[in-house]
Amino acid sequence: MTEPARAETSRGPVAIVAGAGRLPLLIAASLDRAGRACRVLAIRGFADPATRRRADATVDLLDVRGALDTLSAWAPDGVTLAGAVARPSPAALFNTMAAYRNRDALRSLASGGDDHLLRGVLALLEEHGLQVLGVRDLAPNLMAPAGRLGALGPDEATEASVEAGRTLLASLSPHDVGQAAVVASRRVLAVEGPEGTDRMLARARALARRPLGLGRPPAGMVLVKRAKDGQDLRVDLPAIGPRTVKRAAEAGCVGIAVGSGDTLVLDRQETVALADRLGLFLLGLPPDSLPPDSLPPDPEPTR
Known part of the structure; x- marks a missing residue:
C-alpha cells in the first residue's frame, strides 16, 4: 500500500x-x-x-x-x-x-x-x-492604484500643481522632512513636518484664505503625498483616508494625488465616495515623474 x-x-x-x-x-x-x-x-x-x-x-x-x-x-x-x-x-x-x-x-x-x-x-x-x-x-489591495480613483480627474492647471508637488517632495527626500505638500500651480503653501498631514492642511488653509481666513483659496490647490525616495516601504507608508479628504476639502484643495503602490488608501470605498461628494479628484501617480523642464509654464497673470 x-x-x-x-x-x-x-x-x-x-x-x-x-x-x-x-x-x-x-x-x-x-x-x-x-x-x-x-x-x-x-x-x-x-x-x-x-x-x-x-x-x-x-x-x-x-x-x-x-x-x-x-x-x-x-x-x-x-x-x-x-x-x-x-x-x-x-x-x-x-x-x-x-x-x-x-x-x-x-x-x-x-x-x-x-x-x-x-x-x-x-x-x-x-x-x-x-x-x-x-x-x-x-495586503496589496490596500495600496493606491495608478490612475483616477473616483469620478473626477485633474484639469491642465491642477496637473501642473500635482507635478510641481511631486518634484518638490522628491527633492526633499534626502532631508527626512515629510511625505506631503500643498501646492497651487508652482506656489508651495505648506510642506508636511513632524506635525503630520492634518495640521499641515490646517496651516495651508490659514495661508490660502487670508485675510482672516475668509478669502478664496488659490486656483489649482492640491495635496500631494508620496513616499520619500529610498524610503524603506516596509514601514511608515504614507496614508490617506476619509479624514484626509475632509481636511483637504476644508483647506480649499480641489484634489489629492498620491504615489501609486507606495501610499495606503484606508477605507477606500468610503474615501472615494466622500471625495466624489465633496468635488475632489483622487489620483494615483505612476512611479516615474516628468522631469521639471517638461512642466507646463505658469499661466500668464490676469491683467
Whole structure:
C-alpha cells in the first residue's frame, strides 16, 4: 500500500505589531480572507479598543524585551508594524533599552529623524531573527492604484500643481522632512513636518484664505503625498483616508494625488465616495515623474 504524501509544512503566522488606527485590523482582515494565519501584538496606550479585543497579547511601547520574547515565542513567518505610535522621549529609551543598545547608539537613535528611528527598529527586529514584512507584501489591495480613483480627474492647471508637488517632495527626500505638500500651480503653501498631514492642511488653509481666513483659496490647490525616495516601504507608508479628504476639502484643495503602490488608501470605498461628494479628484501617480523642464509654464497673470 502506498504511503500517503506528507502535507507540506505550514508556515508560521504573520505577527502584526499594532499601534493606533484601523490599519492593523485591515491587514488582519486581508490575511484572514487569504487564509493566512496572523497574531496581533497590541501596543498598550496606542492600539484602538477594537484592536485590543482582537489582540493575542499586549505590551508597553518601551517593553522591548517583552515584545521580542513574545514575537520569538510565536515563531512568526514575518512581522509587520502597523498603526501610529508617539515618539518616546530619549530618557525613556535610555531607561528601557540599555540591554540592547549602548548609550551612544541610543542617543543617536533618539535624536535622529523618523526614518533614522524606524531603521533602528527594523535592525533590532532583524538582529533577533525576525523577518519584517510590509503592507505591500501582505495586503496589496490596500495600496493606491495608478490612475483616477473616483469620478473626477485633474484639469491642465491642477496637473501642473500635482507635478510641481511631486518634484518638490522628491527633492526633499534626502532631508527626512515629510511625505506631503500643498501646492497651487508652482506656489508651495505648506510642506508636511513632524506635525503630520492634518495640521499641515490646517496651516495651508490659514495661508490660502487670508485675510482672516475668509478669502478664496488659490486656483489649482492640491495635496500631494508620496513616499520619500529610498524610503524603506516596509514601514511608515504614507496614508490617506476619509479624514484626509475632509481636511483637504476644508483647506480649499480641489484634489489629492498620491504615489501609486507606495501610499495606503484606508477605507477606500468610503474615501472615494466622500471625495466624489465633496468635488475632489483622487489620483494615483505612476512611479516615474516628468522631469521639471517638461512642466507646463505658469499661466500668464490676469491683467
